[in-house]
Amino acid sequence: MGSILSCLLTRRSPRPKVLFLTTQPPAEIKAEWPYYQNWFLPELVRKRGADVQVRCWRDAALDAVAVSKYDAVTFLWCNNYHAHPIEFPDFVGRVLIPAQEQNPRLDIFNDPATILWNCDKHYLLQLAAAGFVISKSKFIDSSALTYASLASAVQDFSDTTAVILKPAISGSARGQHLIRDPQDFSTEDEAFIDSVVTHGVNGDLILQEFEESISAGEYSLVFINGRHTHTILKVPHGDYRCQSEYGGSAEEVSKSDVPQNARDVAQQIVRYIGAEVSKNDQYYDDEGSPLVYARVDGIMRGDQFVLMEVEAVEPHLWLEAKSGSLALDELCNVFFRGK
Structure with a gap:
């Protein structure tokens, strides 16, 4: 308060x-x-x-x-x-x-450079090239797709592991579909592929291996001015997606309950974006990151943090959480830092 x-x-x-x-x-x-x-x-x-x-x-x-x-x-x-x-x-x-x-x-x-970089999920490839772990992914040019070419791409991507098919430009898990068996499409799978081909999507398509460990929850680590302020654990219920729109729950977890590897990797990601992506030369925090805000989402695959996405445009920062008040105060200060 x-x-x-x-x-x-x-x-x-x-x-x-x-x-x-x-x-x-x-x-x-x-x-x-x-x-x-x-x-x-x-x-x-x-x-x-x-x-x-x-x-x-x-x-x-x-x-x-x-x-x-x-x-x-x-x-x-x-x-x-x-x-x-x-x-x-x-x-x-x-x-x-x-x-x-x-x-x-x-x-x-x-800053604009970060916004342009973050609004298309191709940024995941850059982060993977920098050494951060992401789910196995493939981007598909959606400009000239046919049902046969997209179905073939799905089947070539995975023999038995379930896959997620989603647009590269989207939010809140909209427009994505889980294909349980890439070698034996269900009626729903066929309908989704047909819809993508018929109606198109925003940007390219992404094929990603489905991470079964999402059932244990996805960590959302919030950063303000480059510093980790609080974490939310989102858990799916009755659906593979953990967003509340699909029945998922969310609760704040203390820093001590967030796996150390998740905290370390998320901090490294924020620092990497600040050093390699951001063009903001005007303001830098003492952690070396010019990002004012960011949310890093990922799951644990054993002891390894797997990055799902970075939200640096208009993320839900969970400022209403118990520990969010300190983040809110620091965020408010930013609006006056040029004065």
């Missing part, structure tokens, strides 16, 4: 102009996610002393000149950006990067 109250204190320094980018109208976000933890951030930052605006990035009036007038811009309200796989990256490159060139003091977080 004390940390949240400190977020409400008004500063005497000049009021920074803060922009929360959004994809949907606020009312739609609230309707879709009634307990959306990022919902209260604009009001908290406003009460702390900032001039806060919430604007849709698809607004044609929001050009580079308009954005350059702000002091801070964040993507933390930008859920459902993946529904616009061409327009969203175009906005980042056409508006945000030029705005920062016009106003070098403009603080955009996370």
Whole structure:
């Protein structure tokens, strides 16, 4: 409670102009996610002393000149950006990067280079090449698929191990399908493959070996300014997916209950992104990472942490968790760091 109250204190320094980018109208976000933890951030930052605006990035009036007038811009309200796989990256490159060139003091977080890298799951290949363990994966060009070619790709990828087929640009496990037996498609498998070929997907397709150990839960490690603040364990129930939309449960676990390998690897991933991906030369934390926020999701395969994904665009940071108040306080501070 004390940390949240400190977020409400008004500063005497000049009021920074803060922009929360959004994809949907606020009312739609609230309707879709009634307990959306990022919902209260604009009001908290406003009460702390900032001039806060919430604007849709698809607004044609929001050009580079308009954005350059702000002091801070964040993507933390930008859920459902993946529904616009061409327009969203175009906005980042056409508006945000030029705005920062016009106003070098403009603080955009996370930085545009990280956003562009993270909005397509091809980033997993770079992390795998850097030595981080991911599930066995193959990316498939979705531009000229036929039923026969996709079915063949699935069967060639795995003899007996179940596989996940999903789009490279997506969120919350949307648009993905579990194929239990790659050599003997079920009616549901055939229908899903046919739908992908007929209707297409956002970006390429990913084939991944299904990790049976997901049944024990997926760890979501939250990082603010490069530091691990708290962890949520998400466990599937009645479905292979652990998201709440599919019946999964989520609870905070203490750091001591998070496997050491998970903590170590997740920290290394955040540092790697800060060093190799981010182009934010303006602000660095004492851990060597310019990332303002990130969530690293993974499962344990024995004693080994297997990375499932990194969320650095608009992740659910579980700020409402018991230990999330400290993260919330530190996150609030970021909006004023240029003042």
